[in-house]
Amino acid sequence: MDDGQMFRQIVELLPNGVLLFDLDGSIQYANPAANEILHLGRSPGLDEHIKLFLSSARNGDTETVELSGRTIQLAYHDRMDGEHRTGAALYLTDAGDRRKQEFTANVSHELKTPLTSISGYAEMIANGMAKPEDVIKFAERINREAKRMLSLVTDIIKLTELDETQIMEEAEQVDLYTLAQENTETLQPAAMVRGVTISLSGEASVVFGNRSLLSEMVYNLIDNAIRYNRDNGTVSVRVHQHVLTVRDTGIGIPKAHQARIFERFYRVDKSRSKATGGTGLGLAIVRQICEQHHAEIRLESREGVGTEITVTFPTFHED
Numbered sequence: 369m370d371d372g373q374m375f376r377q378i379v380e381l382l383p384n385g386v387l388l389f390d391l392d393g394s395i396q397y398a399n400p401a402a403n404e405i406l407h408l409g410r411s412p413g414l415d416e417h418i419k420l421f422l423s424s425a426r427n428g429d430t431e432t433v434e435l436s437g438r439t440i441q442l443a444y445h446d447r448m449d450g451e452h453r454t455g456a457a458l459y460l461t462d463a464g465d466r467r468k469q470e471f472t473a474n475v476s477h478e479l480k481t482p483l484t485s486i487s488g489y490a491e492m493i494a495n496g497m498a499k500p501e502d503v504i505k506f507a508e509r510i511n512r513e514a515k516r517m518l519s520l521v522t523d524i525i526k527l528t529e530l531d532e533t534q535i536m537e538e539a540e541q542v543d544l545y546t547l548a549q550e551n552t553e554t555l556q557p558a559a560m561v562r563g564v565t566i567s568l569s570g571e572a573s574v575v576f577g578n579r580s581l582l583s584e585m586v587y588n589l590i591d592n593a594i595r596y597n598r599d600n601g602t603v604s605v606r607v608h609q610h611v612l613t614v615r616d617t618g619i620g621i622p623k624a625h626q627a628r629i630f631e632r633f634y635r636v637d638k639s640r641s642k643a644t645g646g647t648g649l650g651l652a653i654v655r656q657i658c659e660q661h662h663a664e665i666r667l668e669s670r671e672g673v674g675t676e677i678t679v680t681f682p683t684f685h686e687d
């Protein structure tokens with residue numbers, strides 16, 4: 369094998385994309401990794417982006433592009449023949465799924481906060497710095513933070529399980545009204561503490577799906593309707609012909625946040641949500657469950673007036 373062949377083989381095996389351009393900006397060579405990335409971005413956006421970057425970049429410049437949820441890093445290099453520039457080379461690195469990266473960063477952050485405070489309080493007790501009357505107080509805080517972590521970890525496990533398992537294998541006929549009734553009862557004490565009244569209306573409506581996931585979904589929606597309500601507010605749950613509606617008279621969600629609250633860890637008011645033990649995963653779980661059941665979820669909300677969430681299930685199954 370001569371040197372040329374050997375280099376070619378190396379370039380073809382590289383996990384990073386290599387693109388060589390001539391002086392006119394036409395592609396002279398693309399290795400398989402580059403082709404894969406370019407193929408991924410068959411959106412006109414990438415070509416445009418690359419053109420723009422090529423025309424303005426200097427040796428060593430880098431830039432990142434978002435491509436169907438992935439982060440692609442572009443690095444620019446001049447191709448030289450002695451003193452003469454003969455074209456350009458671009459190195460493309462697929463930095464992975466942006467949502468996964470953010471998720472990991474968020475998880476780490478959310479776990480670090482309670483852990484820091486747990487170990488801080490435990491340390492003070494261990495080395496005798498805490499006065500006897502403080503010990504109980506510290507233990508309560510440790511307990512509270514540990515519970516927060518536990519519920520966070522439970523939620524994360526749920527989300528990853530949802531990612532992987534074939535939940536529809538366990539699908540059965542599930543009555544939404546019964547689920548609404550059960551979860552309303554479960555959440556009654558939480559509502560009472562806030563002076564919130566829950567009402568349930570409608571009639572039996574059977575859908576095809578995974579009972580425990582659907583129950584989780586109903587729970588999360590009613591839980592939010594109570595948690596983000598005002599004192600003495602109301603929550604109305606209604607089940608009617610494959611449609612579940614949860615309406616509250618709460619604080620509402622400002623327009624600017626409405627598109628984002630279904631994202632993992634997204635909270636409109638971090639301090640309020642945290643004070644009530646929220647981690648911002650509830651609606652992400654709801655959305656995922658909806659997707660798996662081919663149900664459509666809609667949100668209507670007005671700041672200071674209230675929120676209504678409607679989940680519409682497909683109707684291809686006989687009741």
Ligand SMILES: Nc1ncnc2c1ncn2[C@@H]1O[C@H](COP(=O)(O)OP(=O)(O)OP(=O)(O)O)[C@@H](O)[C@H]1O
Nearest residue numbers: 592596620629635636641646647648649650651675
């Ligand atoms: N019914 C509602 N009224 C007003 N704001 C809401 C309502 N439901 C959700 N939100 C807003 O959307 C955010 C995300 O909700 P989500 O249920 O995902 O997380 P959370 O309630 O903060 O925590 P948890 O993971 O415990 O459910 C909340 O923090 C809140 O700001």
Ligand SMILES: [Mg+2]
Nearest residue numbers: 592646650651
């Ligand atoms: Mg919630």
